[in-house]
Amino acid sequence: MRHTIYSLIFNKDSRNRVGRAYEAMVSMAAVISIIPLMFKTWYPIFNTIETFTLYILFLDYIMRWMVHDFRSKYGKPWAFLIYPFTPMAIVGLLCILPSLGILVQTFRILRMFRIFKVLQYSRSFGMVTRVFEREKKALLSVLFIAVGYIFLSALAMFINEPDTFDTFYDAVYWATTALTTVGYGDIYPVTNIGKLISMVSSIFGIAVIALPSGIVTAGFMEEINGAVKESDEKKQEKSDGPDKAEETETEGKKA
Amino acid sequence: MKKIKEFLSGMTFKQKRYAVIMMICVAVNMILEESMTLASAPLCMDVTGTIAATIILEPAAGLIVGLINNFFRAIFINGPTTLVYYSVSAAAALLAAIMLDRNNRLRFGRVIIATALIIAASTLLSGLWKYWQIGVVSNLYWENYFSEIAASRGFGSFLSGAFGAFVIKVPDTIASVILAVIMYKLTPKKYRGR
Numbered sequence: 001m002r003h004t005i006y007s008l009i010f011n012k013d014s015r016n017r018v019g020r021a022y023e024a025m026v027s028m029a030a031v032i033s034i035i036p037l038m039f040k041t042w043y044p045i046f047n048t049i050e051t052f053t054l055y056i057l058f059l060d061y062i063m064r065w066m067v068h069d070f071r072s073k074y075g076k077p078w079a080f081l082i083y084p085f086t087p088m089a090i091v092g093l094l095c096i097l098p099s100l101g102i103l104v105q106t107f108r109i110l111r112m113f114r115i116f117k118v119l120q121y122s123r124s125f126g127m128v129t130r131v132f133e134r135e136k137k138a139l140l141s142v143l144f145i146a147v148g149y150i151f152l153s154a155l156a157m158f159i160n161e162p163d164t165f166d167t168f169y170d171a172v173y174w175a176t177t178a179l180t181t182v183g184y185g186d187i188y189p190v191t192n193i194g195k196l197i198s199m200v201s202s203i204f205g206i207a208v209i210a211l212p213s214g215i216v217t218a219g220f221m222e223e224i225n226g227a228v229k230e231s232d233e234k235k236q237e238k239s240d241g242p243d244k245a246e247e248t249e250t251e252g253k254k255a
Numbered sequence: 256m257k258k259i260k261e262f263l264s265g266m267t268f269k270q271k272r273y274a275v276i277m278m279i280c281v282a283v284n285m286i287l288e289e290s291m292t293l294a295s296a297p298l299c300m301d302v303t304g305t306i307a308a309t310i311i312l313e314p315a316a317g318l319i320v321g322l323i324n325n326f327f328r329a330i331f332i333n334g335p336t337t338l339v340y341y342s343v344s345a346a347a348a349l350l351a352a353i354m355l356d357r358n359n360r361l362r363f364g365r366v367i368i369a370t371a372l373i374i375a376a377s378t379l380l381s382g383l384w385k386y387w388q389i390g391v392v393s394n395l396y397w398e399n400y401f402s403e404i405a406a407s408r409g410f411g412s413f414l415s416g417a418f419g420a421f422v423i424k425v426p427d428t429i430a431s432v433i434l435a436v437i438m439y440k441l442t443p444k445k446y447r448g449r
Contacts, residue, residue: 001312001313001316002313002315004270050334051329051330051334054335055325055326059322062318062322062345096338099335
């Protein structure tokens with residue numbers, strides 16, 4: 001039974017109609033379950049939606065747990081014990097918990113995590129994840145530079161303009177909006193030095209924001225090209241198959 | 256209808272066997288639970304089919320059977336918060352696997368150990384969830400009855416709740432295990448196992 005469940009969820013190449021239907025069902029449940037969050041009033045129909053979608057999402061969670069030993073590098077008991085601590089399992093549990101009545105109403109927002117279920121079954125999301133995984137080092141370096149610059153410019157501003165920025169948090173908030181070139185305008189520098197820092201931040205921000213975009217785009221293109229190449233090779237193999245078989249047959253007869 | 260027939264004809268013997276046994280187990284759970292409620296008996300018997308599915312097929316089947324029953328209860332009675340009580344059936348399904356030895360045969364000693372563990376786990380879990388969700392001991396008459404006895408002797412609210420759940424769970428689990436073992440024995444050998 002666990003092998004059937006595994007091929008239903010994970011074996012994408014040999015997935016039959018039932019597998020595709022299951023994938024569509026989980027994705028639809030994730031999307032539909034978010035609809036009630038768009039309304040301020042809780043209509044009675046939402047209870048039914050909530051129950052159905054919650055059970056579908058939980059079924060997916062529990063079935064993934066059941067077959068985790070097939071995917072994990074650890075042995076049988078350990079794979080099952082580790083599963084709840086894997087990133088996607090944590091997300092899966094977080095999106096289920098608010099519906100169980102054991103968390104306070106504030107945590108209702110966690111239901112938004114359900115959208116990750118759709119992404120979990122999406123091939124494009126798989127590609128993006130692989131790109132981030134591959135470019136991890138470069139992206140982390142850019143992040144480190146950005147965080148460092150935000151901290152330094154916030155500190156400079158906080159020291160230079162104590163009247164404008166009540167707290168250091170305000171300064172960090174300003175530095176972030178300036179670096180990302182958003183600039184809400186609710187807090188702004190008034191001294192000449194402050195304005196200079198602001199100008200440098202905006203110019204530097206363009207470079208810092210452009211860097212990860214370039215890295216991700218290049219990685220994504222590489223991934224897409226790889227997928228297209230793989231698909232072409234498979235098509236070629238399929239089209240070569242019958243001809244090659246005929247050739248072999250003819251050679252056999254000649255011999 | 257034609258598509259359903261096509262789908263069924265595409266199923267292997269093993270798949271059909273699993274589907275039929277699991278459906279029977281779901282029905283057993285529902286019928287027994289409803290009967291106990293109608294008879295106002297101090298039992299639930301709602302894990303009989305779950306335990307039977309585990310020992311006749313495998314723990315994964317027991318887990319699915321428990322979830323289906325829990326789903327029906329959520330739809331028709333209590334709503335989505337019922338899902339927390341799935342932990343009780345899940346524990347029963349997993350612990351029932353202890354009853355079988357390596358050759359998939361029932362052993363009396365193992366049945367006793369598994370029963371004791373199921374009682375302990377279900378008492379702890381159902382007591383905990385009720386205490387957490389409702390704040391009071393229980394919404395079941397018999398559990399309340401025994402909890403009140405414990406409370407009148409000076410036990411705290413959680414302990415009285417756990418005592419109420421324990422008193423009910425002992426005969427309930429024993430009866431469920433006996434029925435599940437009978438179902439196992441009644442199932443022909445070729446339909447048992449993975």
